[in-house]
Amino acid sequence: xxxxxxxxxxxxxELRIRSxxxxxxxxxxxxxxxxxxxxxxxxxxxxAQAQRVERVPFAELAGWGFDEETGDLRHRSGRFFTxxxxxxxxxxxxxxxxxxxxxxxxxxxxxxxxxxxFDGVPHLLMQAKSEPGNVNGVQLSPTVQATxxxxxxxxxxSAVPYLDCFRRPRPGSVVADVxxxxxxxxxxxxRNRNMIVEVGPEVEAGEDFAWLTLGQVNALLGAxxxxxxxxxxxxxxxxxxxxxxxxxxxxxxxxxxxxxxxTRRRAEHEVVAAPVGLARLRGWHRDERAVSHERGQHFxxxxxxxxxxxxxxxxxxQPLLQPHGVGLAALFVRRVDGVPHALLRARAEAGxxxxxxxxxxxxxxxxxxxHLPEEVRPPYLAEALAWREKAxxxxxxxxxxxxxxxxxxxYAVIEVEDALPLVSDEFQWVSRPQIEDLLRYSHxxxxxxxxxxxxxxxxx
Amino acid sequence: xxxxxxxxxxxxxELRIRSxxxxxxxxxxxxxxxxxxxxxxxxxxxxAQAQRVERVPFAELAGWGFDEETGDLRHRSGRFFTxxxxxxxxxxxxxxxxxxxxxxxxxxxxxxxxxxxFDGVPHLLMQAKSEPGNVNGVQLSPTVQATxxxxxxxxxxSAVPYLDCFRRPRPGSVVADVxxxxxxxxxxxxRNRNMIVEVGPEVEAGEDFAWLTLGQVNALLGAxxxxxxxxxxxxxxxxxxxxxxxxxxxxxxxxxxxxxxxTRRRAEHEVVAAPVGLARLRGWHRDERAVSHERGQHFxxxxxxxxxxxxxxxxxxQPLLQPHGVGLAALFVRRVDGVPHALLRARAEAGxxxxxxxxxxxxxxxxxxxHLPEEVRPPYLAEALAWREKAxxxxxxxxxxxxxxxxxxxYAVIEVEDALPLVSDEFQWVSRPQIEDLLRYSHxxxxxxxxxxxxxxxxx
Numbered sequence: 001x002x003x004x005x006x007x008x009x010x011x012x013x014e015l016r017i018r019s020x021x022x023x024x025x026x027x028x029x030x031x032x033x034x035x036x037x038x039x040x041x042x043x044x045x046x047x048a049q050a051q052r053v054e055r056v057p058f059a060e061l062a063g064w065g066f067d068e069e070t071g072d073l074r075h076r077s078g079r080f081f082t083x084x085x086x087x088x089x090x091x092x093x094x095x096x097x098x099x100x101x102x103x104x105x106x107x108x109x110x111x112x113x114x115x116x117x118f119d120g121v122p123h124l125l126m127q128a129k130s131e132p133g134n135v136n137g138v139q140l141s142p143t144v145q146a147t148x149x150x151x152x153x154x155x156x157x158s159a160v161p162y163l164d165c166f167r168r169p170r171p172g173s174v175v176a177d178v179x180x181x182x183x184x185x186x187x188x189x190x191r192n193r194n195m196i197v198e199v200g201p202e203v204e205a206g207e208d209f210a211w212l213t214l215g216q217v218n219a220l221l222g223a224x225x226x227x228x229x230x231x232x233x234x235x236x237x238x239x240x241x242x243x244x245x246x247x248x249x250x251x252x253x254x255x256x257x258x259x260x261x262x263t264r265r266r267a268e269h270e271v272v273a274a275p276v277g278l279a280r281l282r283g284w285h286r287d288e289r290a291v292s293h294e295r296g297q298h299f300x301x302x303x304x305x306x307x308x309x310x311x312x313x314x315x316x317x318q319p320l321l322q323p324h325g326v327g328l329a330a331l332f333v334r335r336v337d338g339v340p341h342a343l344l345r346a347r348a349e350a351g352x353x354x355x356x357x358x359x360x361x362x363x364x365x366x367x368x369x370x371h372l373p374e375e376v377r378p379p380y381l382a383e384a385l386a387w388r389e390k391a392x393x394x395x396x397x398x399x400x401x402x403x404x405x406x407x408x409x410x411y412a413v414i415e416v417e418d419a420l421p422l423v424s425d426e427f428q429w430v431s432r433p434q435i436e437d438l439l440r441y442s443h444x445x446x447x448x449x450x451x452x453x454x455x456x457x458x459x460x
Numbered sequence: 461x462x463x464x465x466x467x468x469x470x471x472x473x474e475l476r477i478r479s480x481x482x483x484x485x486x487x488x489x490x491x492x493x494x495x496x497x498x499x500x501x502x503x504x505x506x507x508a509q510a511q512r513v514e515r516v517p518f519a520e521l522a523g524w525g526f527d528e529e530t531g532d533l534r535h536r537s538g539r540f541f542t543x544x545x546x547x548x549x550x551x552x553x554x555x556x557x558x559x560x561x562x563x564x565x566x567x568x569x570x571x572x573x574x575x576x577x578f579d580g581v582p583h584l585l586m587q588a589k590s591e592p593g594n595v596n597g598v599q600l601s602p603t604v605q606a607t608x609x610x611x612x613x614x615x616x617x618s619a620v621p622y623l624d625c626f627r628r629p630r631p632g633s634v635v636a637d638v639x640x641x642x643x644x645x646x647x648x649x650x651r652n653r654n655m656i657v658e659v660g661p662e663v664e665a666g667e668d669f670a671w672l673t674l675g676q677v678n679a680l681l682g683a684x685x686x687x688x689x690x691x692x693x694x695x696x697x698x699x700x701x702x703x704x705x706x707x708x709x710x711x712x713x714x715x716x717x718x719x720x721x722x723t724r725r726r727a728e729h730e731v732v733a734a735p736v737g738l739a740r741l742r743g744w745h746r747d748e749r750a751v752s753h754e755r756g757q758h759f760x761x762x763x764x765x766x767x768x769x770x771x772x773x774x775x776x777x778q779p780l781l782q783p784h785g786v787g788l789a790a791l792f793v794r795r796v797d798g799v800p801h802a803l804l805r806a807r808a809e810a811g812x813x814x815x816x817x818x819x820x821x822x823x824x825x826x827x828x829x830x831h832l833p834e835e836v837r838p839p840y841l842a843e844a845l846a847w848r849e850k851a852x853x854x855x856x857x858x859x860x861x862x863x864x865x866x867x868x869x870x871y872a873v874i875e876v877e878d879a880l881p882l883v884s885d886e887f888q889w890v891s892r893p894q895i896e897d898l899l900r901y902s903h904x905x906x907x908x909x910x911x912x913x914x915x916x917x918x919x920x
Contacts, residue, residue, distance in 0.1 A: 005797045007710035014716070108727040148727075177720035179727065179814075193727040250467035256474070259900060260637035267568040267608075267639065267653040337465045353813060354639075354902070440719060441901040442814070 008172075014239060017175055021241035024122045024214035025457075031118050032211040035219070041210055045128035046138045049208075050309040053132045057288040061303045061317045071279020071286070073301065073319055079149060081105035081403070083291075083301050083319055085281040086188065090271045092348035092356070094376060099281040101291055101301050102351055103321060103403060104188045107148035108179065111230045112166040112195035114143045115175065116203055116211065123211035125162070125203070126231065131401025132306045133320050135408065139228040139398065140220060143209070161206060165199050173198040176237040179442040180450065181357060182229075183399065184349025186299070186321055188273075191353070191442070192230075194237045214241075218458040224396040225408065229447065232397065235457075236450035240436045242457065250339055251431035261428050262444065265346035266355040273350045290322075297368055299323040302405060320405040325365040326396070327409030329448040330384035332361040332416045333456070334429075341429040342456070343420070345379075347446060357446040358438070361427070379423045387414045393455045411451055413459065432456075468632075474699060477635055481701035484582045484674035485917075491578050492671040495679075501670055505588035506598045509668075510769040513592045517748040521763045521777045531739020531746070533761065533779055539609060541565035541863070543751075543761050543779055545736040545744075546648065552729045552808035552816070554836060559741040561751055561761050562811055563781060563863060564648045567608035568639065571690045572626040572655040574603045575635060576663055576671065583671035585622070585663070586691065591861025592766045593780050595868065599688040599858065600680060603669070621666060626655050633658040636697040639902040640910065641817060642689075643859065644809025646759070646781055648733075651813070651902070652690075654697045674701075678918040684856040685868070689907065692857065695917075696910035700896045702917065710799055711891035721888050722904065725806035726815040733810045750782075757828055759783040762865060780865040785825040786856070787869030789908040790844040792821040792876045793916070794889075801889040802916070803840075803880070807906060817906040818898070821887070839883040847874050853915045871911055873919065 029035050058066070063076050073083040086102045114125040129141035144151075146160045151167070175196040182190045205211055212220075217235065220226045227235075253261070279286070283294050291301040305317040332343040347359040362384040369377045388394060391412040399407035422428070430438075435453060438444035445453065489495050518526070523536050533543040546562045574585040589601035606620045611627070635656040642650045665671055672680075677695065680686045687695075713721070739746070743754050751761040760782050767775040792803040807819040822844040829837045848854060853873035860867070882888070890898075895913060898904035905913065 005710070006712060007797050007799060008712070008714045008717075009709050010711065010715040011709045013714055106732070107730075110727070148730075172714075172717075174716055174720045176716070177723045179723055193723055249469050249471045250465070251470065252466060252468070254468045254473055254632075255470040256634055256636065257468075257632075260634045263637045263639055263653055263902075267570070270567075270608075272566070337467050339467060442723075 018239050018241050018243060020122050021214060021238060022243070023120075025218060025241055026215060027121055027213035028215040028219065030123070030211070030213050030216050031121065032123055035216065038210065038212065038216060042128060042138065042140070045208060046136070048309070049128070049130040049138050051130050051132060051137055052307040054305045055289065056303050056305045056317060058303050059288065060305065061319065064303070064317070064319060066278070070277030072277060073291075080318070083278060085276040085278045086273050086350055087276045088271065088273045088350040090269070090348055090350075092269045092271060099276065099283055100185075100298070100350065101278055101281065101284065101321075102188045103186055103190070105147070105190055109147040109192045110144055110151060110163070110166050110195060111142045111192050111234050112144040112162075112197060113231070113234050114162060114165050114197055114199045114203060116199050116201065118211065121213060122198070123213055124217055125205060125209055126212050126217065128208050128210070129228070131228070132304055132318070133401035133403065133405045133407065134225070134228075134398055135406050136225050139401070140217070140226055140231055141228045142231050142234050145230045162203070165197055165203060166195050169197045170200075175239065176440075178237055178440060180233055180237070180447070181352060181443055182447050184347075184351040184357070184446065186351070186404070188351045189353045190351065192233075194234045196234060196238055221455060221458050222393070222395060225398045228398060229400045229451070232451045232454045233447055236445070236453040237439055240432065240457065248433045250337070251434055252336055252341060252429045255434060255437065258428065258430055258434050258438075261425070262346065262356070262358065265426070269348060269355060271348045271350065271352070271355050297324060304405065321403060321407070322405040323365070323407045325367045327365050328362060328384065328412070329360045329409050329452060330362040330380075330388070330412040330414055331449070331452040331456070332380070332384075332414050332420070334416050336429070340432040342432070342435060343427060344430050344445075344449065346426050346428075349446070352443070354443050357443055358430070359446045359449050360452055363448050379427070380420075384412065384414065387416070388412055390414070392459055395455065397451055409448070411455055413452060413456055478699050478701050478703060480582050481674060481698060482703070483580075485678060485701055486675060487581055487673035488675040488679065490583070490671070490673050490676050491581065492583055495676065498670065498672065498676060502588060502598065502600070505668060506596070508769065509588070509590040509598050511590050511592060511597055512767040514765045515749065516763050516765045516777060518763050519748065520765065521779065524763070524777070524779060526738070530737030532737060533751075540778070543738060545738045545741040546733050546810055547736045548731065548733045548810040550729070550731045550808055550810075552731060559736065559743055560758070560810065561738055561741065561744065562648045563646055563650070565607070565650055569607040569652045570604055570611060570623070570626050570655060571602045571652045571694050572604040572622075572657060573691070573694050574622060574625050574657055574659045574663060576659050576661065578671065581673060582658070583673055584677055585665060585669055586672050586677065588668050588670070589688070591688070592764055592778070593861035593863065593865045593867065594685070594688075594858055595866050596685050599861070600677070600686055600691055601688045602691050602694050605690045622663070625657055625659050625663060629657045630660075635699065636900075638697055638900060640693055640697070640907070641812060641903050642907050644811040644817070644906065646811070646864070648811045649813045650811065652693075654694045656694060656698055681915060681918050682853070682855060685858045688858060689860045689911070692911045692914045693907055696905070696913040697899055700892065700917065708893045710797070711894055712796055712801060712889045715894060715897065718888065718890055718894050718898075721885070722806065722816070722818070725886070729808060729815060731808045731810065731812070731815050757784060764865065781863060781867070782865040783825070783867045785827045787825050788822060788844065788872070789820045789869050789912060790822040790840075790848070790872040790874055791909070791912040791916070792840070792844075792874050792880070794876050796889070800892040802892070802895060804888060804890050804909065806886050806888075809906070812903070814903050817903055818890070819906045819909050820912055823908050839887070840880075844872065844874065847876070848872055850874070852919055855915065857911055869908070871915055873912060873916055
């Protein structure tokens, strides 16, 4: 209020960044890298980072092995991650108890995107990054995508470029910084720090990096397998630049009711997950090349050998989790009195730290249910499949290629006309500003829902 | 906006409940139970619920025993809770590794206070409840204080009064509903659902219950050992009725910066806690009557036998955790350009689900540090002890008497004049509206900080 006040006004700083992001989203072509050159650059990076990825027997995994006692799959050094078993008891869904392998990687990494103004328009520093599990090698990634071991360099290794932008941001430069979970069915309590930070003109793009407008990134989110999972989750944590005049305060449920619904779903249901040796899992078997479910469903744990086209990157081998079938993540949306709402489902996944998070309306692998009777299929799956042809967004996206082999899902946003009857307390309509609020705090929207939030924001 | 809108306005509903709570806080005497009668009623309830609590050897614990293999202390039925061991590795504080016993009670219970209007003023339904660990038997408790086993009655037992007010609240009646942690040094990932719900005139006070104004409850928060921990944490989750005109948006740090600080403290530090049998703890020993630390510090696990004065309540015995020494929880507060701020410390406690939560400026048992050199004492402890004489709030409060034996702390609010130099990134000044925001979402303020928030709100 006074000229000498020490105080900072949160709301006006937030409005300022929103309007700057809106300008960046409106810039459909880039001032730094034109769309034509962007396509060339991506192709060029694909060639430069070409990898040869080959399935191999576990015996050929260098440095990895099955623990003699537990059967857990781990690296000899204790680094990277472990695949162990989980015995899960839940009163949340139709299946009360099951065993499954799970990836245990307890470290919190950084996924960060740097923002820099060019001619007054914020640009995002995106990275062309290859991962062995990607169907197409290189995808567009955040500026930094580093595990804690990476960035503290406890195991040696080269410095992570741009890391200091995120570890030592300038005062007032952090746009978003929040811990978010990743696939709760595949990761045990995995979470990463999702950051967006503004940087100055001293930060320049290296050869694997490009400054893109939000409009350019949004366009790429409309293409199959192009923007990787880590980039999508960080993008979902940006302040929502599509400001509605009015409407922000009005929704089908008050903010208190939405929070109460989440609390209730977490408190009234139990998911008890106990670690159990990989060798002791019921319903799973291991052969020379895979740990698989006896019905061939869900996923397998496999091994790959990776040879890089780059001379400075040595070959390596690692386990990957290979899902069976292409997933479907569908979000039903509708406007109520002009206010956009999405139908979210409170989901319990075994690896969640907090019992339940909000996922898309439908999230499953449809072929797992193809032969099953209607009543055991996920609610709204039939509607989602029937209505996909009129989806306003329908793109195949890849999940994290450093841990998953060819893990892909159809991400669909489907506008529904009328109020659907809600089949249970697991479902709730949540407004666009409420979703943005929930994304400021950890562990409310799961990683699939966050991809769909990023997708939603690309639609006018 | 239109007469037929389906939409609910969050902000105006919130303003309405705030102004109604302000009226209740202004009512220093009760319309339903006058202060004079309230004191009598509490005395009367103390007599009616008198308990005889006696320390006994573990061998006399009915139904409880030490597991032959692990040494864990558990009930034969698997009910209630378990005391097991924890091996903790942390890079957060000065001690890198330690062992400790911990109470494991994974269920999420309900702590709920019902609100009902009398002559247009909301009254809180408070319960006079005895617990074996209380120094004075009965304290003022929430309307409902129930574990999940209690309220789902999986083990039989009588119905919990008023439970349905919280399990099946009327639409639009929930004022607050959030999961909050409890003592992270004593409980493993314990959390309870903190609820405030409005009820109608059909809800009446039973003999152990009384309708009190917020002004009456606030006055009782100024008396030693009177309002129990469970009530204090629920009260801290009420919307803050002391609205400042203006100032809400201005603070020393933006909301984004405060959230980023919390994320950073959680991401950059590691607390790895692995369960280990109680018998295998290093530095702890067990005799017939206690599991204690070899230096006599921290706490002991002991056993008590409880005989109730009420004919319908049978005698029982149970373990309790008995802290050594009276704690100190001190909060430094100051106004910056008129906006109230509090100095919070990001604390890692072994039992937290999320690495770190925000605690008071100082939280420790001072006598543990009396003989130690200055540099290993907690930051600001010396200042807190020196400045306590000018504290604006200084009251002894009890921790949960159902699990802790005579666990008491001095809770002090101390106004500091100037900007203190902050000793590390563990400390940050957070504004009053920011604290309220953090309390709407789980696991940001620890239970000691929540008591101090409830205390702060009793000061004009």
